[in-house]
Amino acid sequence: MGRVIGIDLGTTNSCVAVVDNGQPAVVPNTGGYKTTPSMFAISQDGKRLMGHLAKRQAITNSKDTVYAAKRLIGRRFDSTEAQRSIDLCPYEIARGPNDDPRIKIGSKTFTCPEISGIILRGMKRVAEEYLGEPVQEAVITVPAYFNDTQRQCTKDAGKIAGLEVLRIINEPTAAALAYGMGREGDEKIAVYDLGGGTFDISILEMSDGVVEVLATAGNTFLGGEDFDRRVVAHLVEWFQESEGIDLHSDTMALQRLKDAAEKAKCDLSIRESTEINLPFIASDAQGPRHLNYELDRATLEGLVDDIVQGTLKSVEQCVQDAGVGATDIDQIVLVGGQARMPLVQNAVAEYFGKRPHKGVNPDEVVALGAAIQGSSLVEEEGNVLLLDVTPLSLGIGTFGGHFARLIDRNTTVPVSKAHIFTTTRDDQSAVKIRVLQGESDITLENDLLGEFVLSGIRPAPKGEPEIEVSFDIDANGIVSASARDTATGKEQSITVNATGTLSDEEISQIIEENELYEVELKE
Amino acid sequence: MPGSAESRVKIECEVSEEDLARVPRLASGCDPTGLELSPAEGFLLSRIDGQTSWKLLREIGGLTPDQVDLCIEEWLMEAYIDIDGRPPRVKRRETAIPEKPKPKRTMLPGEIDESLIDSSLDLDVALQREILEVEQKLECDYFTLLGLEREADGKEIKRSYFVLSKRFHPDRYFRKNVGDYGERLHTVFKAISEAYELLSDPASRKEILASLADPYRVETFSEPGDPAAGTTTSRKPLSPVERLRQRMLFRMPEGMRDEKTAQGDDLFKAAQQSERMGRFAEAAANLRLAVAFDPFNREYKRALGKLQAQIARDRIEELLSSASGGLGENEKGEARRLAQEMVLHRPKDAKVLSLAARLYVELEDADHADEYADRLATAAPDDGEHHRIRAMVHRLRGNKGHAVSEVNKALELDEIDAEAKKLLHLLRGGSRRT
Known part of the structure; x- marks a missing residue:
């Protein structure tokens, strides 16, 4: 192997x-x-x-x-x-x-x-x-x-x-x-990950090679590209004002602006100011137009400050979830290209009261x-x-549309959890167990992973039967759920297969098609 | 069941009437958690509370009378229970029955089943032993499982968890040929991480320490002012479901706990409202749900017990008052069930015991009536009621001499006891007729 x-x-x-x-x-x-x-x-x-x-x-x-x-x-x-x-x-x-x-x-x-x-x-x-x-x-x-x-x-x-x-x-x-x-030794670390498209913050504890995740928070739709877009929007606005030409529907110009914005942003991480030079960006009756703009660090920081402050809200939530204080963190690890930005580093350093790790x-x-x-x-x-931990809570839908969590998010896997539920009608003979994943307290707002029915419950007044529902996640992240009537011992269970958006046949078909293009992918 | 012979021998018992009337109790100092019991057997064991007679156990134990006898007899032999400190007089007939799958032998602490060691696996034999040893500790309390003192602080708990994780996390043996040990590692790791999770949370740790201090803590439904309450708290072992129910609340995420508690509270208020309006059945249904939502709330349980006893009592009184022409078969069955339910919820309530005893007199069931009279004598020794009931029991059994002496005892306690006088009159009249 x-x-x-x-x-x-x-x-x-x-x-x-x-x-x-x-x-x-x-x-x-x-x-x-x-x-x-x-x-x-x-x-x-x-x-x-x-x-x-x-x-x-x-x-x-x-x-x-x-x-x-x-x-x-x-x-x-x-x-x-x-x-x-x-x-x-x-x-x-x-x-x-x-x-x-x-x-x-x-x-x-x-x-x-x-x-x-x-x-x-x-x-x-x-x-x-x-x-x-x-x-x-x-x-x-x-x-x-x-x-x-x-x-x-x-x-x-x-x-x-x-x-x-x-x-x-x-x-x-x-x-x-x-x-x-x-x-070696024990450390609590915060990983602040501001990449191109996503923002994640995690608090972890490590001791002699064992790494335990204490909490995670973040935003899957926030990242360096949002910074670029702010710069592009700023440039488009400036060009409109100074030259009277609207670039925002010109895809080719936008792509050039995007590249230039990204480059300027990176430059400003080490310099105080940078020049954006895009000749022939547009043309009108007077002939070709060039974009020539001096962007300085303070302007850039003004454009994106609210985004950076927004990430600190997630940091705050994560620190709270982890049950630690900001000053208990021994080390801050910055991840992702956008974390190179001095504004980001300063904001993080200010929040935790110490400079991020440089190594x-x-x-x-x-x-x-x-x-x-x-x-x-x-x-x-x-x-x-x-x-490792489960990224999202798992539970079942209960009476009144409430979501009952059995396994909280950030729970270490493998894990098994059980809980006793009961009936809500007199002589109810069956219960439907709906297995859901998500963080909302409302059943409908979470993702349905699977469902099954446990029948043959002995007639009894509501609230009397005891249905033991257990969830299990193994080390490979495979989820199974079961329900058992404690009176009769009758049991039903399912293994929840996480489904992507493609079927197995579609995948093998795609693999076959792509074999044809092997060579061209080489750089 | 503790069967150790190679082929299980079914022991057919003929239990004497005397023994059936006796009340088994758990031997002092015995730890029944070492027994390997089926849930049904565990249930039976949990009914042995020092108050329920062997005969009653046969009826309410959830097993056939034969099975009940067999269990009680074996537990007596193993000295897990005793009866009035005397060995029972039981006649035995032994008949061999076909061999059943050999029951798993209960291992002594520190002893492991060597047959499970498999040197062909990609797993060190010493490690296999270690896994089997930890597996045995799974039934122990969380501190023992993590190898900690009860005073251990957060740092020590974490350290021990990390050390054990490094040893037993299934990822350490990824893709190795570990046979059955794969499943074992999963079980072991899940248990240690549960122990770590619960011990690291101050609230659940407090609960765990409390339950360790009193492992057989049970909810009794006596009211706080009940003089008989708390005198003889029975020690019942917990069934797996009961244990789960105990653990459930502090295993729940906080938000869910709060929500459940709130729902329980709403239901409890609704139940009180129904009760005030005299709709007892509806109130009981709401209380049952309240208990399901918030199983640790003693107030709900107490209220439910009280209400169920009340409902049973009302119904029995109704049955008795309408029973001038004698109860029908169905009604008799119902009455017995109600009496048991009523006593279950209020085991030390003199009125309840007296009503149950009188019901059995009405049903001409001298044995049960006698049993309740016994319990009544403990609950309310200074009241003549237990003498009056004993008198009725003796009268049922045709033992007039004893009956008269009981009536006299009642009259000694209260010389103007009208019912006792009436009984005496009845007994004398009866004797004249013969």
Whole structure:
């Protein structure tokens, strides 16, 4: 069996790492870059491109270039998040047969797991070229706030890429593993992860290689791209005022502005001011127009300050959930490219009353952690142990539309929990157990994972029968539920299969189709 | 059941009437948790409270009379229970029955089943032993499971949890050929993480310490002012379901706990309202739901017990007053059930015991009437009622001499006892006729 790779499948960039001789290391791609853009495109001459190649041609081919597909994966077409992407993205998003968002490039329609699968396949190849041996197994990271469907879709994407996904782990947890490997003693750490598209905050406790997640909070729809958009909007507004030309419906100009905004934002992390130079951005009767703008750090910070303050609300909630005080945190680990911004670092430092840890690379630490988890699973003497938790609460629907939680979110897995329920009508002979996942107290607002009926309850006045309902999650995250009438011993149970948006047949069909394009994906 | 012979021998018992009238009780200092019992047997054991006769156990124990006899006899032999400190006089006939699957032997502490060790697995034999040892500790309290003193602080709890996790987390043995140990590791890890979760939360830790201080704490339905309350709290072992119910509340997330408590409160208020309006059945239904929502609220349980006893009592009184021409078979059955329910909820209430005893006199069931008279004598020794009932019992059994002496005892306590005088008159009149 070959080595297990760790993949950080990011919204904007992806990164792959492997543990080599006990040392985790990021694998650079053939271009020498340690991260690869999570972009996929079909060029005008029909070639399939991913990574840097896809990014390079994005400006001239914005309609057929897909980025930030992670924002859509595992969501329903009608969800607010998907609708927001539809408004923002230059590529076309259509409703799929399972009510999932699908991406249209030319005449071909792609599912989201398929797009992510293509990115993962690219990352797999990067690792294979570096290691000189085939790779079959991977640990892939997702934001802590991903629900079951999003996780399952990410697993499906791995399958499409020809990978066996040993585990899906949370990005902040992976970062903590990478930070904590080889460290001794007890520490409480906060992982502040502000990536391209998502924001996560986790509080973890570690002691001699054991990592326990205390709490997690975040926002799956907030990240560095929101910063870019603010800058783009600012530039569009400025250009309108100074030149009288409206750029906001010009897709090519917008793509150039977006790239320039991202670059300027990065520049301002190390400099006080930067110049944005976009010649021939537009033209009118007077001829071509150029955009030339001096952006300074203070202006940028003014544009995005409310976003940064918004992340601190999640931090506050997380610290409370963890049952600790802000000053109990021993170490702050920053993850994600956007966390390089001085404004972000200062806000975090001010909140916790100490400077963040400097020893890790925010772009690479998640992939390193995934590789560490992969190797600690398969190695004889793994040196870290991750006490992973359930991302969302599990429970059943009860009388009056109330959601009764049996397993709270952030509970360490594997876990079993039981609770006694009763009937609500006299002589009720059956109960329907609806297994749900979510955080709302109202049944209807949570996701239904499955349901079953326990019948043959002996006639009795309401409130008298005792129905013992048990939930079990094993180490692989598989959920099963059972109900037992304590009087008769009669029992019913189900195993809840997390379902992605694709069936097994669809997945194998996609795998077959993609074999044809193997070669063109090379960089 | 503690059967140890190679092929189980079914012991057919013929229990003497004398023994049937006797009241078994749990032997002092015995820990019944070491027994390997089916839920039905556990239920029977829980009914042995030092108040219920062998005969009554046969009826209410949930097993057939034969099974009840067999259990009681075996527990007597194993000295888990005793009867008035004397060995029972039981005639035995032994008949071999086909061998059943061998029951799992109860292991002594520290002893493991060597047959479970499998050296062909990718799991160190020493580690296999360790897993089996921890598995045995699963029935122990949470402190023992984590290897901690009851005074352990948060840091020590966490440390022990981390150390045990490193040893037993299923991920440590990912993809290894571990046979049955995979399932065992899951069970063990779940138990230690439950122990850690509950001991780290101050509220649940407090509950756990309280239940450790009094492992057989049971809810009794006596009212606070009840003079008989608390004198002889019975020690009942908890069934698995009862144990779950005890743990349930503090295992619940706080939001849910609050919601359930609020729902319980609403239902309780609704029940009080129904009770005031005289709608007892409706009140009882609401109270049952209130108890289901908030099983730790003693007030609800007490109210429910009181109400159920009240309903049973009203119905019995109704049956008795309309029974001038004798009760029908159905009514007799109902009356017996009601009497049991009423006494279950108010085991020390003199009025309840007296009503039950009188009911059995009416039903011409001298044995039961006698039993309740016994209990009445304990509950209210200074009242003549138990003498009057004994007199009726003796009269039923045709033992007039004894009956007269009981009436006289009643008259000694209260010389103007009209009912006793009437009884005396009746007994004398009866004797003249013969």
